[in-house]
Amino acid sequence: MTPSLPPTVAAHVPTGLLIGGGWRPASGGATFPVHDPGTTEVLFDVADATSDDAVAALTAADEAFAAYRSSAPSERSELLRAVYDAIRAHAEDIAALVTAEGGKPLAEARAEVAYAADYFRWFSGEAVRFDGLARRAPAGTHHQLVLRRPVGPALLITPWNFPIAMIARKVAPALAAGCTAIVKPARLAPLTTALVAEIIREELARRDLPGGVLNVVPSSSARGVSEPLLADPRLRKLSFTGSTEVGRTLLAGAAQNVLRTSMELGGNAPFLVFEDADLDAAVTGAIAAKMRNSGQTCVAANRFLVHAKVAGEFTERLTEAFATLVVGHGAEPGVTVGPLIEGAAVERVDELVAGAAGAGARVRIGGERPHRPGWFYAPTVLDRVTPDMPLVTEEIFGPVAAVLTFGSEQEAITMANATPFGLVAYAYTGDLSRALRLAEALDTGMLGVNRGMVSDATAPFGGVKSSGLGREGGAEGLDEYLDTVYVAV
Numbered sequence: 261m262t263p264s265l266p267p268t269v270a271a272h273v274p275t276g277l278l279i280g281g282g283w284r285p286a287s288g289g290a291t292f293p294v295h296d297p298g299t300t301e302v303l304f305d306v307a308d309a310t311s312d313d314a315v316a317a318l319t320a321a322d323e324a325f326a327a328y329r330s331s332a333p334s335e336r337s338e339l340l341r342a343v344y345d346a347i348r349a350h351a352e353d354i355a356a357l358v359t360a361e362g363g364k365p366l367a368e369a370r371a372e373v374a375y376a377a378d379y380f381r382w383f384s385g386e387a388v389r390f391d392g393l394a395r396r397a398p399a400g401t402h403h404q405l406v407l408r409r410p411v412g413p414a415l416l417i418t419p420w421n422f423p424i425a426m427i428a429r430k431v432a433p434a435l436a437a438g439c440t441a442i443v444k445p446a447r448l449a450p451l452t453t454a455l456v457a458e459i460i461r462e463e464l465a466r467r468d469l470p471g472g473v474l475n476v477v478p479s480s481s482a483r484g485v486s487e488p489l490l491a492d493p494r495l496r497k498l499s500f501t502g503s504t505e506v507g508r509t510l511l512a513g514a515a516q517n518v519l520r521t522s523m524e525l526g527g528n529a530p531f532l533v534f535e536d537a538d539l540d541a542a543v544t545g546a547i548a549a550k551m552r553n554s555g556q557t558c559v560a561a562n563r564f565l566v567h568a569k570v571a572g573e574f575t576e577r578l579t580e581a582f583a584t585l586v587v588g589h590g591a592e593p594g595v596t597v598g599p600l601i602e603g604a605a606v607e608r609v610d611e612l613v614a615g616a617a618g619a620g621a622r623v624r625i626g627g628e629r630p631h632r633p634g635w636f637y638a639p640t641v642l643d644r645v646t647p648d649m650p651l652v653t654e655e656i657f658g659p660v661a662a663v664l665t666f667g668s669e670q671e672a673i674t675m676a677n678a679t680p681f682g683l684v685a686y687a688y689t690g691d692l693s694r695a696l697r698l699a700e701a702l703d704t705g706m707l708g709v710n711r712g713m714v715s716d717a718t719a720p721f722g723g724v725k726s727s728g729l730g731r732e733g734g735a736e737g738l739d740e741y742l743d744t745v746y747v748a749v
């Protein structure tokens with residue numbers, strides 16, 4: 261156990277599988293280790309779910325669905341509000357765990373916990389606001405009712421980079437809609453999911469709601485969990501957040517039983533800085549958009565596209581700002597940049613940077629691994645970057661800013677859209693008309709105008725093109741878990 265995780269928190273982290281309202285070991289008895297990326301030490305060994313465990317979780321979710329689907333919307337609303345209150349009450353403990361297993365600085369972990377809790381508060385409200393329709397048919401021959409009802413048992417697969425926010429964005433709307441859930445957290449960071457699942461388990465039990473409403477099956481074999489469930493007709497919904505490559509495989513699997521799917525996939529966000537931008541604001545926004553979680557976010561600015569007139573000045577100021585960042589273990593006071601999630605991630609980022617530098621890019625700061633234990637990479641800025649470099653065409657997922665230049669608005673739009681991805685874009689400009697033109701022209705699900713952060717539980721989050729299908733948060737987030745039934749009377 262590392263000192264980074266207070267013993268009082270460690271004592272409360274469940275390490276089993278949650279199936280049908282009780283924690284249990286994996287049926288094969290196996291476990292897998294979860295590391296602190298800031299030290300590489302093992303934090304816990306966690307039960308390693310087998311295919312049989314996954315099917316047992318689906319059985320529990322299916323049985324619970326029969327009762328939970330007819331629970332009163334107000335009861336579900338109160339459940340979610342109580343979960344919100346409990347997360348807020350335990351926020352410090354949860355944040356410590358997010359930092360221990362994911363590496364991000366404690367201040368960022370606290371912000372993630374608050375952001376995640378907001379999904380429970382928001383969907384507590386949405387749970388009693390499903391809309392429907394009743395009207396006389398235009399032909400005058402009958403009446404038409406349009407009703408909404410829960411889709412059914414849902415498989416929720418999440419990534420490691422936001423250990424609480426990613427499950428909150430799925431579990432809160434699923435439970436609000438009346439669906440039951442099986443969560444498959446990421447192998448690299450499953451602990452926070454377990455801690456939050458225990459909070460939800462307690463609140464379900466307190467209300468005499470079925471324990472099988474929420475099941476959790478961490479596993480070192482993701483396919484061992486997903487494949488039997490996607491083949492089982494009792495499963496009715498798949499919501500996935502992760503890489504586009506895995507998303508494609510899961511979409512193919514979901515075709516077997518024609519599941520409702522939500523896909524939050526990879527990004528390659530352009531960060532546009534126009535000649536009329538406030539450069540101080542642009543640098544502040546750039547740090548927010550690039551450096552959260554050491555650059556390991558789907559909404560991370562991946563390509564800084566800067567008007568040639570201001571590129572020199574912007575890069576200079578960005579480099580100065582990077583020089584003030586403090587790299588270290590996320591639990592250390594004052595640290596602003598934590599480790600990457602694993603050794604392989606450091607190798608990958610190093611290869612992207614070395615490849616770009618070898619092809620003519622200039623490293624302005626960083627470009628190396630700090631000498632310290634843990635999986636760290638130094639905050640790095642490169643300019644003289646060209647659009648064909650893998651540093652630009654691939655998702656970097658590290659603390660590396662690549663600066664390219666453009667000469668006109670049209671060129672900026674063409675460069676921004678030259679990617680299969682379309683999750684988010686950022687634009688810094690003093691011209692509102694230009695911002696509105698960009699909102700029309702950029703292939704993106706979200707656009708931050710003079711803002712380096714867009715995520716908000718109350719607004720629809722999601723992408724276009726290879727960045728995914730569906731939206732999380734906002735009113736749209738609930739739709740993902742509801743079917744529409746038309747009744748002609």
Ligand code: NAD
Pocket residue numbers: 417418419420421444445446447482483486501502503504506507509510523524525526527557558559655683723727728
């Ligand atoms: P990943 O795709 O490797 O894994 C995501 C989840 O899928 C994990 O739980 C993993 O165990 C599981 N998984 C992996 N292979 C699987 C398979 N064959 N079948 C079933 N499940 C499988 O992604 P990651 O490395 O955990 O996360 C990083 C990626 O997630 C990045 O591409 C990032 O952009 C994306 N992401 C997207 C969003 C979004 O909202 N769009 C948010 C966060 C992360």
